[in-house]
Amino acid sequence: MLTLFDANGHKKVCFHDLTSGHMFQANQHVVVHANEALVLDPGGHKVHTKLFAEISAVVSMSQVKHLFFSHQDPDIIAAANAWLMMTDAKGYLSSLWMRFITHFGIDELVVSRLVAIPDEGGTITVGGQPLELIPAHFLHSPGNFHVYDPVSKILYTGDLGASLGPDTIQVTDFDAHIPHMEGFHRRYMAGNRALRAWAERARKLDIETIAPQHGAMMAGKPLVERFISWAENLSCGTDILFAPGVPS
Ligand SMILES: [Fe+2]
Numbered sequence: 524m525l526t527l528f529d530a531n532g533h534k535k536v537c538f539h540d541l542t543s544g545h546m547f548q549a550n551q552h553v554v555v556h557a558n559e560a561l562v563l564d565p566g567g568h569k570v571h572t573k574l575f576a577e578i579s580a581v582v583s584m585s586q587v588k589h590l591f592f593s594h595q596d597p598d599i600i601a602a603a604n605a606w607l608m609m610t611d612a613k614g615y616l617s618s619l620w621m622r623f624i625t626h627f628g629i630d631e632l633v634v635s636r637l638v639a640i641p642d643e644g645g646t647i648t649v650g651g652q653p654l655e656l657i658p659a660h661f662l663h664s665p666g667n668f669h670v671y672d673p674v675s676k677i678l679y680t681g682d683l684g685a686s687l688g689p690d691t692i693q694v695t696d697f698d699a700h701i702p703h704m705e706g707f708h709r710r711y712m713a714g715n716r717a718l719r720a721w722a723e724r725a726r727k728l729d730i731e732t733i734a735p736q737h738g739a740m741m742a743g744k745p746l747v748e749r750f751i752s753w754a755e756n757l758s759c760g761t762d763i764l765f766a767p768g769v770p771s
């Protein structure tokens with residue numbers, strides 16, 4: 524567990540070591556403001572069991588009032604029903620995935636606490652503090668959001684910025700880090716046009732840290748800018764798969 528921000532009644536904590544075995548390493552973030560908490564991309568069942576036990580070091584479960592699901596993948600929503608059953612939190616998810624999340628066994632008792640996020644985004648207000656839901660569609664999911672915390676100035680980017688391999692929490696050398704991100708982004712991200720739209724949005728935010736769901740985060744404005752500019756210039760997804768000369 525790593526505390527990323529703690530000042531003026533606002534706290535942001537990252538759990539980075541709850542995945543194990545064959546699972547793709549994943550980070551779970553918890554934002555606490557005043558008397559409420561938000562869990563970002565809480566993950567699947569094994570992570571749920573561990574996070575449920577460990578979260579009490581940060582906040583009591585009865586204060587978890589919000590669950591954010593950046594998109595529909597199992598490493599994000601597989602345990603959505605358990606979280607909804609064991610809290611009285613609302614679960615926020617792209618409107619595109621509302622009819623699919625119920626296939627993970629969302630109980631009739633809690634389904635009314637799912638909140639559809641419209642394509643244009645919105646806010647989640649945690650203990651009176653609004654956090655912004657930033658559209659990041661097709662990066663990689665067609666219905667996908669990031670969360671900007673204007674207090675800590677941390678942009679949580681879900682799968683965007685994910686890295687595989689290095690056993691580190693913070694990126695120090697961006698050039699050395701690129702090979703750990705590149706393969707994943709070139710295959711999973713839908714295309715450069717989506718990255719450019721995201722970069723334009725990201726540049727309008729005052730970001731101190733890019734915090735992805737997988738792997739290391741990028742802290743400090745120079746690293747944030749390096750990442751945004753790397754992303755906006757990346758060819759990926761359909762740019763590559765359907766490029767002239769590439770067999771389909
Ligand atoms: Fe994903």
Ligand SMILES: [Fe+2]
Pocket residue numbers: 596598681682736737
């Ligand atoms: Fe993921």
